[in-house]
Amino acid sequence: MSELQEYHKNLMADIRREADASGIFPVEAFFDRMTERLTEAGELEVADRAYYQSGEGGQRLRVDGYAGDPRDSAGVLGLIVCDFIDSEEVQTFGKGDVPPILNPLIRFLKKARSEDFRDALNEVSPAFQVSDLIITTWSQVTKVKLILVSNRQYIGRDDAVKLQELDDVPVTWSVWDLARFERFDRSGQALEDMVIDFAGDFGGPLPALKASQKGAALESYLLIVPGEQLAAIYDRWGARLLEANVRSFLQARAKTNKGIQKTIKEEPELFFPYNNGLSATADDVACVRTDDGLAIASISNLQIVNGAQTTGSIHTGLKSAKEQLPQVFVQMKLTVVAPDRSEEIVPKISEFANTQNKVNAADFFSNHPFHIRIEQFSRSVIFTARDGERHDSKWFYERSRGQFINARVRLTPAQQKKFDLEFPKSQLFIKTDLAKFEYSAAGHPHIVSRGAQKNFAEFAKEIGEAWAKSDARYDELWYRRLIAKAIVFRKLETEVPKQPWYEGGYRANIVTYAMAKVFHDATSDKQVLDVDAIWRRQAAPAPLLRALLVAAAEANDVITHPPAGVRNMSEWAKQQACWNGLKGRKLDYDDDFASCLTLVESVRTAVRDARAKKALTASINAQTEVVKLGAEFWDRVMDWGRAERKLSPKDFQILQICASMPRRIPSDFQATHAMDLLQRMKDQGYEVVA
Known part of the structure; x- marks a missing residue:
């Protein structure tokens, strides 16, 4: 069985399991699962389900979802149509099969711009809401992206193909097929290599100054990029140019800088001296020699890691300041980073380049210590089997895309069965899931409703600031409580569609709102929800589940009955006012809901006990390591520290004890100090000799 066939088999099993457990259609489960990948890959910023179909043959209309308000994504209107085939075998389709799938979406787009079409629909219809959004925002739409999402393998080679223009607005289409999703899930790479051919496609090579010596660890260049070229490049590739983590951060943090746009319109010749420029990376560059010196003819997989707002503002100039754009120039610092070193180097470039936004590393990167720690907990912390199950298990945290699939695929069939018992697929979660929980x-919940990437960016900023102050709170107990929240969230996901009041749609919004409401109502000066009981049982108790469903019904009511003048319910759920509306409602939970609460002091005591246990374990481990390294080792450390004048009297005293083993054995406190001292001396230049 090929990797693609294996991926298809597992994907279909997951979709059927999700559909059966939640009582939803398989295509809906497919939409939810795959659009999560679209937002993570930067194809769209958010994806909301809005299914509508009518007519037959040449009159057929269909839409499965849309990419939120175009005003929040530089004027890009995204529409999604699903091609889902419930089959055991991998099916294929080619370019000739695309029109019957895509044309109904194109017809919908054209119809949706008509007020007559909109007003003939029921206001609660998803089609009404998408149509109303298109009519309201059309004057600000700069591009339409039609995305065909399929669980078949596409044997064409088209990507971001321009179809036509609608009132001078370009319309493109692209296919996300089974093979593309498989590449993304296995490695995070779903797109073909992006080769920017300046010489052939964008007016000519860019003059460059090499900023690295021969044999340097990294190859670097300084370039001056004409605004017209940068705008044209962004117009073609869009968010693919923006390093994924920077993109997700910036789209949640700020609108396009009005000051930059003002300079482009009013003082374009001063754009270069006023602007800080771009920091970018690439897999490779092709250089040529011209009469004027060195120039770059093409760049492979350009990623802008600082300067997203500058890039977006210059692109906006294509429409708002076309006459001024030829006078705009921007500097670019370009570093060539081999793909196998990108995870090591690119985060550092991004972190240091984004100083004006005071960006923290956790805002961006999967290799930040927070994510590494959660990954370590997920591989070691065992949870007791649920009632009726035989095996204890773990939750698998995938801090970078592909870890789960690649960990499993290397195993023998017998080892895979053991792996599946240890890490059930239903207990796999990623960074954006963690942020949702x-x-x-x-x-x-209003931030969660804005989409996985925007929510993660907000969460990451908070974590980054808290981690910088102290990482102590993110211990094993914090991780166990995270898993309790995951259990609640995922249980609600399966239960909401089964409720008699549920009419389809807005499930994601209802789940996060209901969970937020119950946690909010459970919290007082003296009591909080007992999440420790949840992770111990690996299940939400029945009284809690009943309370969550009471809150879910109320959340559904709030979300589907927006105030006068608000027509789009998905967009309404993204507003603070929507959360305030639910938060202020008094709900009648069953009397036994009180059994799900615990005293605040009990929660604090558990935290203190966990930290004391951690400290004890750390000190025992330190003592063991000091003894293992031996007296001669510590004697050398002491000699170096004394020669370099790096030791305080206390340091010297403790090292003397370590160097006199086994006659004297350092206490656990002394051993902890010795290990901390050793790390400090390494940072100051001491080289460990085995």
């Missing part, structure tokens, strides 16, 4: 419980 935490922010739902913390009372931010």
Whole structure:
């Protein structure tokens, strides 16, 4: 069985399991699963389900979802159509099969711009809401992206193909097929290599100054990029140019800088001296020699890691300042980073380049210590089997895309069965899932509703600031409580569609709102929800589930009955006012809901006990390591520290004890100090000799 066939088999099993457990259609489960990948890959910023179909043959209309308000994504209107085939075998389709799938979406787009079409629909219809959004925002739409999402393998080679223009607005289409999703899930790479051919496609090579010596660890260049060229490049590739983590951060943090746009319109010749320029990376560059010196003819997989707002503002100039754009120039610092070193180097470039936004590393990167720690907990912390199950298990945290699939695929069939028992697929979660669980419980359902990437960016900023102050709170107990929130969230996901009041749609919004409401209502000066009981049982108790469903019904009511003048319910759910509306409602939970609560002091005591246990374990481990390294080792450390004048009297005293083993054995406190001292001396230049 090929990797693609294996991927298809597992994907279909997951979709059927999700559909059966939640009582939803398989195509809906497919939409939810795959659009998560679209937002993570930067194809769209958010994806909301809005299914509508009518007519037959040449009159057929269909839409499965849309990419939120175009005003929040530089004027890009995204529409999604699903091609889902319930089959055991991998099916294929070619370019000739695309029109019957895509044309109904194109017809919908054209119809949706008509007020007559919109007004003939029921106001609660998803089609009405998408149509109303298109009519309201059309004057600000700069591009339409039609995305065909399929679980078949596409044997064409088209990507971001321009179809036509609609009132001078370019319309493109692209296919996300089974093979593309498989590449993304296995490695995070779903797109073909992006080769920017300046010489052939964008007016000519860019003059460059090499900023690295021969044999340097990294190859670097300084370039001056004409605004017209940068705008044209962004117009073609869009968010693919923006390093994924920077993109997700910036789209949640700020609108396009009005000051930059003002300079382009009013003082374009001063753009270069006023602007800080771009920092970018690439897999490779092709250089040529011209009469004027060195120039770059093409760049492979350009990623802008600092300067997203500058790039977006210059692109906006294509429409708002076309006459001024030829006078705009921007500097670019370009570093060539081999793909196998990108995870090591690119985060550092991004972190240091984004100083004006005071960006923290956790805002961006999967290799930040927070994510590494959660990954370590996920591989070691065992949870007791649920009632009726035989095997204890773990939750698998995938901090970078592909870890789960690649960990499993290397195993023998027998080892895979063992792996599946240890790490059930239903207990796999990624960074954006973690952020959803935490922010739902913390009372931010309106932020969760804005989409996985925007929610993660907000959460990451908070984590980054908190981690910089102290990482102590993110211990094993914090991780166990995270898993309790995951259990609540995922249980609600399966239960909401089964409720008699549920009419389809807005499930994601209802889940996060209901969870936020129950956690909010459970919290007082004296009591909070007992999440420790949840992770111990690996299940939400029945009284809690009943309370969650009471809150879910109320959340559904709030979301589907927006105030006068608000027509789009998905967009309404993204507003603070929507959360305030639910938060202020008094709900009648069953009397036994009180059994799900615990005293605040008990929660604090558990934290203190966990930290004391951690400290004890750390000190025992330190003592063991000091003894293992031996007296001669510590004697050398002491000699170096004394020669370099790096030791305080206390340091010297403790090292003397370590160097006199086994006659004297350092206490656990002394051993901890010795290990900390050793790390400090390494940072100051001491080289460990085995």
